[in-house]
Each structure stands twice: as structure tokens, then as C-alpha cells.
Amino acid sequence: MVNRIIALALLLTCAPLVAGRAWSQQTRRPTLLDVASRLSTDRVKAGERFTVTLDLTPAPGMHVYAPTVADYKPIAFAIRPQPGLVIGPVAYPPAEKYFYAPLKQTVDVYQKPFQVKQELTLDSSPAARAALQRALSLTVQGTLSYQACDDKICFPPRTVPLTWTVAIKES
Amino acid sequence: MNANAFRRAIVGCLLLCATAARVVAQQSATTEETYAQQMAREQSEHPTLKIGSPAPDFNLIGIDDKMHPLAEYADAPILAIAFISNHCPASQLYEGRIKQIVRDYADKGVKLIAIAPNGPMAVAPRELNYAEVDDSFDSMKIHAAYRQFNFPYLYEGDTQQVAHRYGPKVTPHIFIFDRERKLRYEGRIDDNMRGTNIKSNDARNALDALVAGRPVPVEHTPVFGCSTKWNSAIAAKQKEMKEWTAKPVTLQTVSLDELKKLRTNPTGKTLMINFWATWCGPCQTEYPELLTTYLWYRSRDFEFVSVALNTPDEKASAQKFLDEHHSAIRNLIIDTDDVYAVQAAFDPTWESGVPFTLVLAPDGHEIYRVEGEADVLALRRKILGNLPDAGMFAGNTEYWQK
Numbered sequence: 237m238v239n240r241i242i243a244l245a246l247l248l249t250c251a252p253l254v255a256g257r258a259w260s261q262q263t264r265r266p267t268l269l270d271v272a273s274r275l276s277t278d279r280v281k282a283g284e285r286f287t288v289t290l291d292l293t294p295a296p297g298m299h300v301y302a303p304t305v306a307d308y309k310p311i312a313f314a315i316r317p318q319p320g321l322v323i324g325p326v327a328y329p330p331a332e333k334y335f336y337a338p339l340k341q342t343v344d345v346y347q348k349p350f351q352v353k354q355e356l357t358l359d360s361s362p363a364a365r366a367a368l369q370r371a372l373s374l375t376v377q378g379t380l381s382y383q384a385c386d387d388k389i390c391f392p393p394r395t396v397p398l399t400w401t402v403a404i405k406e407s
Numbered sequence: 408m409n410a411n412a413f414r415r416a417i418v419g420c421l422l423l424c425a426t427a428a429r430v431v432a433q434q435s436a437t438t439e440e441t442y443a444q445q446m447a448r449e450q451s452e453h454p455t456l457k458i459g460s461p462a463p464d465f466n467l468i469g470i471d472d473k474m475h476p477l478a479e480y481a482d483a484p485i486l487a488i489a490f491i492s493n494h495c496p497a498s499q500l501y502e503g504r505i506k507q508i509v510r511d512y513a514d515k516g517v518k519l520i521a522i523a524p525n526g527p528m529a530v531a532p533r534e535l536n537y538a539e540v541d542d543s544f545d546s547m548k549i550h551a552a553y554r555q556f557n558f559p560y561l562y563e564g565d566t567q568q569v570a571h572r573y574g575p576k577v578t579p580h581i582f583i584f585d586r587e588r589k590l591r592y593e594g595r596i597d598d599n600m601r602g603t604n605i606k607s608n609d610a611r612n613a614l615d616a617l618v619a620g621r622p623v624p625v626e627h628t629p630v631f632g633c634s635t636k637w638n639s640a641i642a643a644k645q646k647e648m649k650e651w652t653a654k655p656v657t658l659q660t661v662s663l664d665e666l667k668k669l670r671t672n673p674t675g676k677t678l679m680i681n682f683w684a685t686w687c688g689p690c691q692t693e694y695p696e697l698l699t700t701y702l703w704y705r706s707r708d709f710e711f712v713s714v715a716l717n718t719p720d721e722k723a724s725a726q727k728f729l730d731e732h733h734s735a736i737r738n739l740i741i742d743t744d745d746v747y748a749v750q751a752a753f754d755p756t757w758e759s760g761v762p763f764t765l766v767l768a769p770d771g772h773e774i775y776r777v778e779g780e781a782d783v784l785a786l787r788r789k790i791l792g793n794l795p796d797a798g799m800f801a802g803n804t805e806y807w808q809k
Contacts, residue, residue, distance in 0.1 A: 265758065307686070308688075309686045338688070338689075338692035339692060341688070383686055385687065385689070387688075388780045389760040389778065389780065390686065390761050390762075391759055391760055391761070392750075392761070393686070393746070
């Protein structure tokens with residue numbers, strides 16, 4: 237049990253793709269959206285809620301599409317379901333209206349830095365407790381998908397894998 | 408000029424034009440009518456102003472957006488009116504010589520203006536196969552700015568009333584008036600379209616004579632170029648578009664290997680490849696202009712292939728877009744969800760943005776490349792500067808390389 241008390245350092249591995257403005261080695265891909273993330277806590281116990289926050293910054297001049305768009309690829313943040321984890325709703329901020337004059341279209345986008353939040357709960361059900369009985373930590377995995385454009389160019393949809401590890405406190 | 412001389416001149420013109428018929432026939436109004444028949448019919452419908460006639464009055468809008476009446480040029484001892492057009496390769500080849508005439512005769516009392524007589528809607532897409540823009544008023548501004556015209560360029564394509572009074576048979580066709588604004592010369596600018604080995608500088612000869620106060624040695628010469636596009640032929644010109652819209656629009660799946668082969672340009676022609684996607688606004692903006700480019704140049708050695716970077720499950724939406732734009736070309740869609748793998752396989756230097764347009768020469772070397780929305784004018788000029796000359800219009804490739 238002592239081991240369970242030992243706090244594990246929060247391992248944020250927001251994937252190498254998301255940091256900085258480097259170019260991918262496989263293909264020459266410019267960075268379109270800076271992605272940083274954090275958890276609201278580094279330890280949770282059964283029944284506790286915690287939040288994943290993504291701090292997202294579109295590259296200058298670029299926009300990504302809001303969840304409300306139909307004809308373009310909307311941003312989507314998804315946590316992979318797993319035993320012991322209750323996944324709440326994702327909260328996206330209100331979108332900006334972007335008028336694309338050549339097509340006379342008004343589209344919901346994000347052009348400025350914005351946050352996406354995902355509420356999670358460490359499941360307190362007997363089954364979950366049993367599943368996590370010997371676990372010291374929980375690895376949470378998710379993906380962020382988005383598609384970015386400016387007024388002259390678009391880039392194919394991208395999916396960024398994200399992983400966090402949170403220590404599990406004794407109840 | 409007496410009636411016989413006039414008749415001889417007309418016949419001469421028709422003979423000369425007939426030699427050019429193989430090429431210029433592409434510029435003709437209908438396939439049912441030969442070029443010579445067309446010229447004869449148009450001559451009867453829009454007879455050319457006779458030598459000695461007064462200059463018909465006009466008040467036309469210029470590319471400076473101002474109205475320009477004939478009276479504006481009253482102070483000029485000699486007035487030359489050149490009927491030219493944006494699209495006509497012959498007219499294009501004479502632009503440099505017209506500008507030189509302006510420079511050479513500016514101090515000799517000669518004012519030169521140009522009038523675009525063509526009805527923009529009367530020019531069929533196929534007749535724009537040497538053009539970067541059509542013959543509309545807005546396009547005149549673009550073309551004149553690009554070619555740095557040093558003379559007023561007036562538009563007459565809507566009513567063609569002025570053109571009808573002057574009766575230019577082709578572009579270019581020049582009319583030179585004396586101080587009293589009597590017509591003293593009409594015809595070609597010189598006898599060699601390409602500008603090499605000119606044996607008879609007809610317009611300059613007329614100007615020199617008028618400047619010197621001498622009789623014009625030859626008052627009429629046969630013209631050659633592209634027939635004037637009269638609005639009465641609009642219905643016939645729409646035939647080509649009807650044929651085009653009757654073609655089916657297909658969308659075929661393409662593998663990575665096939666795309667790699669496409670990159671080498673196996674067509675034997677100049678090949679434009681455009682990668683696009685339904686989720687790409689700039690792609691949708693640009694696409695109609697690329698299709699138009701193909702419609703214009705398809706009578707030459709030019710091909711256009713579109714590649715949708717939509718995933719296979721999005722094929723229906725890609726097809727819908729192509730249908731809406733009637734993209735009756737070779738349309739392809741990738742056969743994988745991994746768009747980035749497609750891009751890397753097709754061209755490792757591609758930074759993944761779309762639209763992505765590549766123009767390849769018949770030997771596969773890259774003529775033009777743009778990631779993002781293309782500058783369609785620059786694209787067309789590049790293509791035109793690389794398409795081989797076609798007989799009569801030899802020198803046009805070089806014209807577009809300048």
C-alpha cells in the first residue's frame with residue numbers, strides 16, 4: 237500500500253508531434269496547432285473527478301474547425317474507454333465565426349488560443365475498485381483530431397495521440 | 408480604292424486566311440462552316456470601312472474606366488486604331504510591334520489607340536487555347552497591365568456597334584486616319600506574324616507617308632489573325648459547352664503505385680495534376696479556374712488529372728463536388744485513409760498542403776508547382792510558355808516565356 241501512496245510523477249507524454257514548430261522527419265509537415273495538456277491533479281482516488289485540459293494554439297493565420305461544422309473536419313477530442321475510468325463530456329469553447337469570402341461561407345472555427353476540457357472520474361464502483369486494486373497508477377489515453385486551413389491552403393486531417401499517467405491514491 | 412481593287416483585296420485576304428485555316432479553324436464559330444465561308448459571311452454582315460470614309464464616331468470605355476470619345480484624339484494629326492484582342496495569338500504576337508509604333512511615332516503626330524471588338528461570350532473555350540485571360544473588359548485590364556500596353560485600350564464587346572461600323576475582319580486589324588479623319592490605310596500591320604523576315608511594313612509605310620504628306624503607297628492589305636467574334640455567333644459558340652456538359656463525370660480509385668507512375672507523366676503531353684479535397688475551401692475556390700484552363704487548352708497537347716485526397720468512405724461527397732463542377736476529366740480518388748502516406752509517396756518534398764498543383768512537361772520535368780491556391784494567371788502563362796507552337800502561331804511559346 238505504501239507503494240500506492242508513492243506518488244508517481246505525472247507523465248505527460250503529449251506526443252512528440254505536438255511540441256514546438258518542428259517538422260516531422262517522415263514527411264515535411266508544418267506545425268499547425270500547438271498542443272499542450274495538463275491534468276487537474278496528479279493523484280486521484282476512487283470516486284474523484286479530475287480534468288484533462290488541452291491548451292491549443294493554432295499557428296498564425298491558421299484555423300481549425302469547431303465541432304459544429306458539417307462540411308469540414310471538426311476538432312474532436314476523445315478519451316479511450318477503459319475499466320476504472322468514467323468519461324464525462326468534452327467541453328469545447330464557443331467557436332468564432334469565420335467568413336470565407338470566395339465561397340461565401342461562414343464557418344465555425346478556432347483561430348486564437350483555446351482550451352478543450354475533458355472531465356474524468358476514477359470509477360468507484362465495486363467492479364472498478366476490484367479492477368484497480370493493485371494498480372498504482374492509471375494511464376489515460378486519448379486522441380485529438382483536427383483539420384487546419386488558412387484562406388489559401390489546407391492540411392489533411394491530423395490525429396495526435398495523447399497519454400497521461402495519474403497516480404491512484406488509496407481510498 | 409475602286410471596286411476591282413477592293414474585290415482583289417478581299418480575295419487576297421480570304422486566300423491568306425484559308426492557308427491558316429487548319430489552325431485558325433479552331434477559332435472559328437462553327438464546325439459546319441469553313442473559315443473562308445465564315446470570313447465571307449462576316450464580311451457581308453460587317454463590311455470593312457472603305458478607304459476615304461470618315462472615322463465612325465465612338466465613345467468607349469477604356470481600361471482606365473474612363474470614357475474615350477473619338478473627339479478626344481482630335482488634336483492628333485494622324486490617328487491609328489488597332490483592333491486587337493487578349494486571346495488571339497496573332498494579336499498577341501503584334502503587341503510588341505504596336506507598342507514600338509507608339510514609341511516611334513509619338514513625336515510625329517501619330518496617336519494610336521486599340522479597340523477590343525470581340526464579344527466575350529462569342530469566344531468559345533477552345534478559341535482561348537493561347538490565352539491567359541478571355542476577352543472580357545476586366546481581362547483586358549489584366550492583360551494590358553501584364554503586357555505593359557502604352558496605348559489606350561478600349562472595350563467594344565457588348566454592343567459591337569462601333570466594331571460593326573469599322574468592320575475589322577480579324578484581330579489584329581489596323582485602320583489609319585489622316586488629319587481630316589479620313590481612312591487612308593486599313594489592313595495588316597506587316598506581312599509576317601512572327602515578326603521575323605518582315606518584307607513589308609505596311610502600317611509603318613502608311614504612317615510614314617502620312618507624316619511626310621505623301622500619298623499612302625498601299626491603302627489596303629489583306630489581314631490575318633483571329634476572326635472578329637461577333638455576338639451574333641454566341642449561340643453557335645455555346646455548342647462546345649453543350650458537348651462538354653454532355654460528357655460523363657467519373658471518379659476512379661487510384662493506388663499509390665499508380666500515383667507514382669502519374670508523377671512521371673506517362674501521358675506524352677503537358678500534364679497538370681491537382682490534388683484537392685472536399686474539406687478544403689481553397690481547393691473548391693480554385694478548382695473551377697483549373698477546369699476552365701483545361702477547357703481552353705485541351706485542343707493542344709495538354710491533360711488535366713484531378714486527385715481527391717478524400718478517403719474512400721468520402722467518395723460520394725467527392726463525386727458530388729466533381730458533378731457540380733462538371734469535371735469531365737480523369738478524376739481520381741486515393742484508395743487509402745492515410746493521406747500523408749499518399750503525399751509522401753507522390754512527392755517527398757510536398758509539405759502536405761492542399762490544393763497542390765503540379766504541371767509536368769511531356770518528359771516529366773516540373774514546369775510549375777504550387778502548394779496552396781494557385782495564381783491561375785501565372786499558372787496559365789507558365790503552361791503557355793511550355794506548350795509547343797502550332798504552325799501558324801509559331802513564336803507564341805516564346806511570347807509567353809517573356
